[in-house]
């Protein structure tokens with residue numbers, strides 16, 4: 228039996244339409260708080276779209292779970308609308324996508340220096356900035372994108388706007404771990420799949436579309452750096468699943484979409500990982516304490532318990548809109564929440 232605080236996931240894609248129904252209900256089973264991403268097919272770039280998305284979610288219902296919204300930072304946001312929306316508590320953090328870095332990022336930012344006015348609003352209002360930390364340039368190696376971003380863009384943001392609280396999302400490299408450790412006003416999320424997979428499991432044998440995500444999964448030595456950071460309990464590192472459902476027909480075709488849907492088995496995988504490393508006493512830090520601390524949020528300290536079930540049979544997909552969503556699960560084991 229394992230006893231933990233009900234987890235928080237600080238990076239989730241709930242999507243829209245039929246997928247939203249599934250992903251929201253799945254998240255309700257596991258989390259007390261989630262921070263949700265704004266890269267909808269029509270990205271959240273003004274208060275009208277934001278309100279519409281809030282209503283869609285409210286209609287389904289969110290029970291006891293605290294849902295924190297992000298907005299999609301780009302030039303389309305009028306400064307006034309951005310500031311008013313924040314002051315009216317319509318969103319919690321701003322997300323920056325480099326142009327063409329990932330799913331629905333064609334409206335992302337080409338040159339971050341052109342967003343200075345928006346960064347000023349973030350700094351003035353203490354709005355957290357969540358970064359997809361990759362530089363997209365035609366001749367750079369996709370495996371190097373995160374590392375290049377650190378020196379090229381992140382240093383610039385931190386030098387010019389030192390008071391913005393930054394979250395470097397879904398980090399994948401030792402370079403990112405070191406950067407976050409060495410600098411002020413910055414924390415990082417780590418996903419389950421980047422913790423538990425590496426280039427061998429992703430493409431060392433047959434290519435696994437279900438592990439294709441951005442940033443790309445890196446080699447074993449980067450994986451070990453992420454594991455060390457998560458298991459250390461260092462308050463700068465916390466859970467953000469980047470759970471990103473796509474319909475199966477969009478994963479298994481000639482142009483595979485980036486994204487790993489991990490909400491169903493994510494917590495179970497983390498319990499198994501921390502437990503097999505004899506670090507269960509650090510799990511609450513990674514799953515609840517550090518992330519909420521980073522964002523200065525209080526959270527429910529009531530403990531819940533999980534037990535490992537015998538004869539686990541992995542259900543790899545869920546029916547959705549005449550298609551399927553593919554679940555990610557690393558271990559042949561399952562930790563079930565005691566009701």
Ligand code: DOR
Nearest residue numbers: 329330440441471485486
């Ligand atoms: O793999 C990813 N999928 N990475 C992201 O940054 C976005 C996400 C998505 O929205 O599908």
Ligand code: ZN
Nearest residue numbers: 238240264469
């Ligand atoms: Zn994401």
